[in-house]
Amino acid sequence: MRRTKEDAARTREEVLTAAAEIFYENGVSGSSLEKIAKRAGVTRGAIYWHFKDKAEVLTALHSEIRLPQEAIVDYAIEHGHDDPLGLIEQGAVEVLQILAEDEHQQRVFAIMILGCEFTEHLTDAAQRIITANDEMFGKLQKLIEMAHERNTLAPLWTVDAAARGIQCSMNGLLAEWLRSDKSFPLVDVGERLIRSLVGSMRRGEGR
Amino acid sequence: MRRTKEDAARTREEVLTAAAEIFYENGVSGSSLEKIAKRAGVTRGAIYWHFKDKAEVLTALHSEIRLPQEAIVDYAIEHGHDDPLGLIEQGAVEVLQILAEDEHQQRVFAIMILGCEFTEHLTDAAQRIITANDEMFGKLQKLIEMAHERNTLAPLWTVDAAARGIQCSMNGLLAEWLRSDKSFPLVDVGERLIRSLVGSMRRGEGR
DNA sequence: ATATTTACAATCATTCATGTATGTTTGTAT
DNA sequence: ATACAAACATACATGAATGATTGTAAATAT
Numbered sequence: 001m002r003r004t005k006e007d008a009a010r011t012r013e014e015v016l017t018a019a020a021e022i023f024y025e026n027g028v029s030g031s032s033l034e035k036i037a038k039r040a041g042v043t044r045g046a047i048y049w050h051f052k053d054k055a056e057v058l059t060a061l062h063s064e065i066r067l068p069q070e071a072i073v074d075y076a077i078e079h080g081h082d083d084p085l086g087l088i089e090q091g092a093v094e095v096l097q098i099l100a101e102d103e104h105q106q107r108v109f110a111i112m113i114l115g116c117e118f119t120e121h122l123t124d125a126a127q128r129i130i131t132a133n134d135e136m137f138g139k140l141q142k143l144i145e146m147a148h149e150r151n152t153l154a155p156l157w158t159v160d161a162a163a164r165g166i167q168c169s170m171n172g173l174l175a176e177w178l179r180s181d182k183s184f185p186l187v188d189v190g191e192r193l194i195r196s197l198v199g200s201m202r203r204g205e206g207r
Numbered sequence: 208m209r210r211t212k213e214d215a216a217r218t219r220e221e222v223l224t225a226a227a228e229i230f231y232e233n234g235v236s237g238s239s240l241e242k243i244a245k246r247a248g249v250t251r252g253a254i255y256w257h258f259k260d261k262a263e264v265l266t267a268l269h270s271e272i273r274l275p276q277e278a279i280v281d282y283a284i285e286h287g288h289d290d291p292l293g294l295i296e297q298g299a300v301e302v303l304q305i306l307a308e309d310e311h312q313q314r315v316f317a318i319m320i321l322g323c324e325f326t327e328h329l330t331d332a333a334q335r336i337i338t339a340n341d342e343m344f345g346k347l348q349k350l351i352e353m354a355h356e357r358n359t360l361a362p363l364w365t366v367d368a369a370a371r372g373i374q375c376s377m378n379g380l381l382a383e384w385l386r387s388d389k390s391f392p393l394v395d396v397g398e399r400l401i402r403s404l405v406g407s408m409r410r411g412e413g414r
Numbered sequence: 415a416t417a418t419t420t421a422c423a424a425t426c427a428t429t430c431a432t433g434t435a436t437g438t439t440t441g442t443a444t
Numbered sequence: 445a446t447a448c449a450a451a452c453a454t455a456c457a458t459g460a461a462t463g464a465t466t467g468t469a470a471a472t473a474t
Contacts, residue, residue: 004471008421027324029236032461045423048463114325117234118386130386157399164383164391165400172379176371179325179337184371192364193372196407197400211441215451239431252453255433 012050014040016064019057024107027115028058058116058125065108070132071095072170073139084147088140089198092170096190099174110178113171137167147201154203162201169193219257221247223271226264227314234322235265265323265332272315277339278302279377280346291354295347296405299377303397306381317385320378344374354408361410369408376400 003011018040022031033054037044051057066074075091076084099105118126140163147153153162173193177186210218225247229238240261244251258264273281282298283291306312325333347370354360360369380400384393 003421005420011421025327027236027326029234029324030326034461043423044462046421049420049422053463117236117324118321119234119237120232133386160391161396161399164396165403168379168383168396168400169376170379171383172375172377175382176375176378179340184367189368189371189375192368193375193404196372197403200403200407210451212450218451241431250453251432253451256450256452260432 008050011040011042011046015042015047015050016057016060020061020104020107020111023058023061023111023115028054028111029117033057055123055125058111058123059128061108062112062125062128065105070136071098073136073143076143081143081146083152084143084150085152085198085201088143088166089194092166092194093187093191096173096187100186106178106182109174113175114179133167133171137163140166144201152203154201157201165197165201166194169197215257218247218249218253222249222254222257223264223267227268227311227318230265230268230318230322231314235261235318236324240264262330262332265318265330266335268315269319269332269335272312277343278305280343280350283350288350288353290359291350291357292359292405292408295350295373296401299373299401300394300398303380303394307393313385313389316381320382321386340374340378344370347373351408359410361408364408372404372408373401376404 015036019031019036022036022039025031026035031054033044033047036057037047040046047057051060072088072091072095075094076087079087079090081087099109112129116126116129118130141159144153144159144162148159153159157165170190173186173190177184222243226238226243229243229246232238233242238261240251240254243264244254247253254264258267279295279298279302282301283294286294286297288294306316319336323333323336325337348366351360351366351369355366360366364372377397380393380397384391
């Protein structure tokens with residue numbers, strides 16, 4: 001029975017893959033560990049060996065991916081800050097392009113956004129998502145603050161409102177795309193959306 | 208025990224109110240009818256008398272409110288169509304103002320957006336939400352199509368992309384507002400967002 | 415070569431939500 | 445006055461999911 005360490009790691013991965021599928025199909029609360037085990041070709045014992053409970057499986061899935069806004073800011077930091085708004089724009093578009101081609105990330109995002117309940121007393125997985133989102137907002141804020149200091153932010157936008165606007169649009173775009181079963185071209189719509197938004201945030205460009 | 212018809216109607220409302228609270232606190236799947244009954248001061252028997260099951264309670268809650276985009280379009284239809292884009296803009300802002308002051312609608316929306324799982328084989332309640340959203344998108348499309356026919360749509364926007372953009376931004380705005388526990392001024396951010404977006408959709412205004 | 419630990423499978427007990435069935439009281443019609 | 449139906453409460457039966465325990469074969473350490 002006992003397999004080698006690589007075998008164990010593989011079953012762990014198989015469990016996670018199966019969990020992503022089952023969660024995606026039935027929602028998190030609608031998925032039993034029994035179903036996941038059966039899909040992965042193991043018993044619940046294997047799952048309980050690798051993970052404490054269902055919540056920890058969810059956490060493991062979440063820790064595998066990065067929120068799109070994280071990638072945006074990483075991109076900005078990586079490429080310098082001479083034009084913060086332009087970097088946000090460019091980074092956002094690149095993130096969308098990457099996401100549009102990565103089915104695994106799409107599934108995990110769909111689980112987090114559409115198949116996971118955010119309630120008052122949150123699971124630690126949901127809590128992690130929220131805090132990650134909040135941290136990301138803070139970073140966005142800083143980037144826009146830089147634009148403001150360089151006097152490139154249009155006067156009708158405040159720093160906070162601009163950061164919120166981008167955050168809401170990006171998250172809404174993703175959620176709607178996944179909810180509609182990818183019924184519209186993500187990159188196409190997203191690019192127009194982001195460019196229009198960021199455009200209106202540039203001093204002298206909006207109306 | 209048996210009360211008059213008005214009494215019965217009142218308990219029905221009390222059940223719905225309790226359900227909104229419990230759903231909001233624990234999520235839909237995390238809420239048992241027992242909890243709801245206890246909060247409402249009745250037993251599960253009363254709930255099963257008025258509703259078939261938990262899904263029907265959810266449906267009843269949903270049927271009480273209108274999606275914000277519905278209100279937007281109703282506003283547009285009600286006020287004529289001479290400037291479709293302007294009407295979308297105005298209507299959206301008004302909807303946000305109304306929502307910002309109606310706590311009950313906020314709770315129900317939060318339940319639908321954050322406390323309800325959208326999976327592959329959907330509950331009828333989730334299905335109703337999705338179809339309502341889709342219908343609303345169709346109406347938005349028609350309004351923007353009118354703008355396009357009047358040659359007032361900026362050339363960089365297609366009709367579909369514009370409708371999607373507005374839909375995503377509005378839904379994202381609401382979701383983020385509710386998820387963040389109303390941590391930012393909804394109307395303020397929303398107004399800038401919508402005005403910027405619609406502004407960029409006006410021929411000769413965007414860049 | 416043996417002991418020990420790993421990586422599971424199999425079984426079990428418990429909880430919990432649901433649905434149903436039945437009982438009970440009180441309006442309401444006749 | 446009586447019969448019936450509405451509006452619940454109470455009790456029960458069921459199934460599903462969970463967490464815990466135990467068993468066990470193979471890998472690894474000694």
